[in-house]
Amino acid sequence: MACTTILVGKNASNDRSTMIARTDDGHFDVKKLVVVNPDKQPRKYKSVISHVEIELPDNPMRYTACPNVDRKNGIWAATGINAANVGMTATETITSNPRVLAADPLVEYREARGRAKAVPGGIGEEDIVVLVLPYIRSAREGVERLGALLERYGTYESNGIAFNDENEVWWLETIGGHHWMARRIPDDVCVVNPNQFGMDAFDLEDAFGARQAHLCSGDLREFIADNHLDLNQGGVFNPRDVFGSHAYRDHIYNTPRAWYMLRSLAPYSHRWDGENADYTPECDNLPWALVPDRKVTAEAVKEILSSHYQGTPFNPYSSQDSGRRGMYRSIGINRTGVTSICQIRTGVPEAIKGIEWICFGSTTFDAILPVYTNVERMPTYLSNVTLDASTENFYWGSRLIGALADHSYAECIQHIERYQDAVATKGRRLIREYDRRMTESGDFSLAARANEDLAKMAREQTADTLNKVLLASSEGMRNGYNRSDN
Numbered sequence: 001m002a003c004t005t006i007l008v009g010k011n012a013s014n015d016r017s018t019m020i021a022r023t024d025d026g027h028f029d030v031k032k033l034v035v036v037n038p039d040k041q042p043r044k045y046k047s048v049i050s051h052v053e054i055e056l057p058d059n060p061m062r063y064t065a066c067p068n069v070d071r072k073n074g075i076w077a078a079t080g081i082n083a084a085n086v087g088m089t090a091t092e093t094i095t096s097n098p099r100v101l102a103a104d105p106l107v108e109y110r111e112a113r114g115r116a117k118a119v120p121g122g123i124g125e126e127d128i129v130v131l132v133l134p135y136i137r138s139a140r141e142g143v144e145r146l147g148a149l150l151e152r153y154g155t156y157e158s159n160g161i162a163f164n165d166e167n168e169v170w171w172l173e174t175i176g177g178h179h180w181m182a183r184r185i186p187d188d189v190c191v192v193n194p195n196q197f198g199m200d201a202f203d204l205e206d207a208f209g210a211r212q213a214h215l216c217s218g219d220l221r222e223f224i225a226d227n228h229l230d231l232n233q234g235g236v237f238n239p240r241d242v243f244g245s246h247a248y249r250d251h252i253y254n255t256p257r258a259w260y261m262l263r264s265l266a267p268y269s270h271r272w273d274g275e276n277a278d279y280t281p282e283c284d285n286l287p288w289a290l291v292p293d294r295k296v297t298a299e300a301v302k303e304i305l306s307s308h309y310q311g312t313p314f315n316p317y318s319s320q321d322s323g324r325r326g327m328y329r330s331i332g333i334n335r336t337g338v339t340s341i342c343q344i345r346t347g348v349p350e351a352i353k354g355i356e357w358i359c360f361g362s363t364t365f366d367a368i369l370p371v372y373t374n375v376e377r378m379p380t381y382l383s384n385v386t387l388d389a390s391t392e393n394f395y396w397g398s399r400l401i402g403a404l405a406d407h408s409y410a411e412c413i414q415h416i417e418r419y420q421d422a423v424a425t426k427g428r429r430l431i432r433e434y435d436r437r438m439t440e441s442g443d444f445s446l447a448a449r450a451n452e453d454l455a456k457m458a459r460e461q462t463a464d465t466l467n468k469v470l471l472a473s474s475e476g477m478r479n480g481y482n483r484s485d486n
């Protein structure tokens with residue numbers, strides 16, 4: 001599944017919170033935001049796609065999730081924050097290469113044939129959040145639990161997974177069927193990852209020594225050496241060159257997104273455009289992480305994940321055709337199901353540290369809404385989503401706005417910008433007000449009421465914007481005709 005990820009360390013954010021964010025770019029998957037209470041968590045899990053069966057512990061925590069409404073292909077929980085204020089997003093589909101996949105093949109389901117019994121596959125995006133998030137109390141524990149599952153059961157796809165808690169952000173990338181490596185993100189940096197193997201540095205000495213900021217599968221050194229995977233020169237270990245890809249399709253589909261995200265995060269400290277640019281949209285050596293030029297907010301993360309290369313010759317909505325319009329895959333794409341920012345805050349009571357910012361549909365056109373995660377249920381406007389289009393929930397309201405506004409971009413963009421600003425502003429205002437009320441009273445059950453107020457506000461703003469873009473799109477229909485046109 002094609003996705004785009006941004007990670008923000010606590011010293012890189014404006015309020016010392018950690019953030020992990022991802023667009024979940026499926027094929028118009030219908031999504032909802034729910035709370036999974038411990039009595040609803042399975043004790044024996046079976047994957048729909050790979051048929052693998054896994055026994056789960058008896059002590060799950062409550063957690064939020066953004067599953068598919070249609071369960072024919074499994075849960076696909078996507079993202080969430082648990083009761084211990086640990087966030088997780090899974091997964092970013094990444095690339096690999098034939099050398100790695102030949103040495104450690106992906107673990108794919110094999111159907112029964114003749115006398116041969118069916119053979120289960122490994123775990124994948126369908127499964128990972130459900131298997132990990134309810135059982136971890138820190139970001140590091142998330143890496144360790146997922147790493148153990150990968151080594152035991154394997155995976156049938158190449159993926160990147162992010163975890164965060166109040167103090168740390170960790171990123172794990174799978175390597176072949178059973179191997180993996182993970183890094184603790186430095187507190188002062190942001191990381192960007194667009195469907196490629198991302199890490200461009202890794203300290204093997206730390207991973208096999210103190211294990212402070214680097215973790216990996218136990219035999220990774222031998223795996224690299226035995227299969228002659230190290231392509232690096234001069235003794236510098238770059239895992240992207242060892243485990244990743246540098247295909248032409250990356251230069252069209254993946255690396256331009258990384259270039260634009262980095263350009264947005266550090267517009268002044270590097271040159272991104274022109275003949276003397278430090279980096280171009282098709283560079284193979286774009287940095288995976290950098291210190292942003294200014295502190296990063298949740299709204300800034302959402303804006304970056306809404307990108308369609310505005311301000312560049314590659315913008316598909318530009319009225320000026322440079323011959324390069326639309327040549328690169330945008331970040332904000334039509335088939336996004338859900339985008340989330342898992343934010344774990346500091347300086348507030350434990351019960352309200354977790355905030356999940358949720359946006360359904362194409363990020364270019366839709367608004368992002370913050371909600372408290374330490375609740376027993378989500379408002380029906382976010383959770384009661386049907387497979388049929390409707391104006392009764394945030395998912396379909398967002399999808400309808402995007403589909404209408406895309407075809408009348410120039411006429412609708414002002415309505416979209418006002419909508420996005422209104423939901424973000426009113427959402428922050430409500431969070432600030434309820435933070436104050438809960439901190440002063442000690443009554444954290446008010447978080448549920450806060451979420452209802454947030455959902456009510458989002459519903460009002462979405463309905464108003466849908467009315468406006470529907471009118472603007474209707475006025476631009478090709479069969480429009482006035483008597484004065486004669």
